[in-house]
Amino acid sequence: MSFVIAIDGPAASGKGTLARRLAAHYGLPHLDTGLLYRATACALMDEGLPLDDVEAAVEAARGLSLIDFDEARLRGREMGEAASLMGAMPAVRAALIDLQRNFASRPEGAVLDGRDIGTVICPNATVKVFVTASPETRAQRRALELASRGEEVDYAAILEDVKRRDARDSERSAAPLKPAADAVLLDTSELDREQAFAAALAIAEGGRMKARA
Numbered sequence: 001m002s003f004v005i006a007i008d009g010p011a012a013s014g015k016g017t018l019a020r021r022l023a024a025h026y027g028l029p030h031l032d033t034g035l036l037y038r039a040t041a042c043a044l045m046d047e048g049l050p051l052d053d054v055e056a057a058v059e060a061a062r063g064l065s066l067i068d069f070d071e072a073r074l075r076g077r078e079m080g081e082a083a084s085l086m087g088a089m090p091a092v093r094a095a096l097i098d099l100q101r102n103f104a105s106r107p108e109g110a111v112l113d114g115r116d117i118g119t120v121i122c123p124n125a126t127v128k129v130f131v132t133a134s135p136e137t138r139a140q141r142r143a144l145e146l147a148s149r150g151e152e153v154d155y156a157a158i159l160e161d162v163k164r165r166d167a168r169d170s171e172r173s174a175a176p177l178k179p180a181a182d183a184v185l186l187d188t189s190e191l192d193r194e195q196a197f198a199a200a201l202a203i204a205e206g207g208r209m210k211a212r213a
């Protein structure tokens with residue numbers, strides 16, 4: 001039976017960390033779909049094109065190749081902001097659907113994390129988790145992450161980034177950030193990485209058992 005786990009949530013909530021660990025636990029492939037939006041923005045920047053050029057963004061999205069991703073660059077602060085501009089363009093979202101659904105349709109299943117996995121990309125996922133944490137907690141985690149990557153960090157500016165991105169992602173017309181009706185909410189504000197993983201694993205096991213029954 002194919003086992004698809006959809007993890008959604010706002011910026012720096014811990015989606016990627018949980019998705020990676022669940023994928024390793026179950027031996028499933030993992031796709032961080034935020035990287036698709038980040039790589040689309042990066043392609044425009046590299047060509048010196050404005051980030052509101054919809055046609056160029058769609059072309060860049062269609063031309064993405066998962067194996068070419070320079071993750072260190074894509075995960076920088078500037079690219080997160082630019083990616084959310086890409087995510088607000090319905091045509092860019094449409095151009096990325098097939099790649100994500102193909103990834104999710106592997107026979108064994110897959111783990112995908114993003115903003116619209118449970119609502120749009122994989123509405124029939126076996127398990128859906130919506131990960132949240134307070135904006136202050138998320139900004140703190142992102143600041144530590146960026147500092148560990150060698151970026152200069154300003155906590156107040158990162159908190160502003162997180163709030164601005166939350167608002168843009170939640171208020172856009174196409175696939176806004178929101179929990180699917182059948183998603184389980186997981187607030188990790190008070191949980192360390194191990195506790196958050198244990199909670200996510202319990203949710204995943206619950207969904208797996210239910211699907212088998």
Ligand SMILES: Nc1ncnc2c1ncn2[C@@H]1O[C@H](COP(=O)(O)OP(=O)(O)O)[C@@H](O)[C@H]1O
Nearest residue numbers: 011012013014015016017141145191192193196
């Ligand atoms: N429960 C947690 N407690 C503390 N730090 C965490 C927790 N979950 C994730 N992190 C850290 O927070 C940062 C953002 O997590 P990440 O999984 O990349 O979030 P997202 O994919 O939602 O943007 C990473 O540096 C990660 O190691």
Ligand SMILES: Nc1ccn([C@@H]2O[C@H](COP(=O)(O)OP(=O)(O)O)[C@@H](O)[C@H]2O)c(=O)n1
Nearest residue numbers: 010011012033034037083084087114115116
């Ligand atoms: N499935 C997805 C994934 C990301 N995105 C967009 O891409 C941006 C970057 O996503 P990300 O998951 O890499 O960002 P973080 O949550 O890691 O900060 C988000 O702010 C969204 O606007 C999206 O619209 N849909």
